[in-house]
Amino acid sequence: MTKRKCQLVSDHQYTPETKTSWPSEAPRLSPTRAFVVQFREEPEGTQNHFAGRVEHMTSGRAARFHSPEELLAFFTQALTALRTKSL
Numbered sequence: 001m002t003k004r005k006c007q008l009v010s011d012h013q014y015t016p017e018t019k020t021s022w023p024s025e026a027p028r029l030s031p032t033r034a035f036v037v038q039f040r041e042e043p044e045g046t047q048n049h050f051a052g053r054v055e056h057m058t059s060g061r062a063a064r065f066h067s068p069e070e071l072l073a074f075f076t077q078a079l080t081a082l083r084t085k086s087l
Helices: 068-086
Strands: 035-039 052-056 062-065
Touching: 035 068, 052 068, 062 068
Parallel strands: none
Antiparallel strands: 035 052, 052 062
């Protein structure tokens, strides 16, 4: 697997004055492909421990993960289920 650098999509911030949350030229993102990822806080001195909880927003499926591979596996399973359901 090739490592890719993260790319900043936008530094646009929601403000009550503008009443917008994203620049109008940005493509819309589907809520059916939305996830919440919460990383566990690790004790001082722990090196690169990658663990937490992930939830698929529309299905409500959730899982705990302990590695980047487990997190990606959850994404893959959830998105594959969506694709299969829509066929």
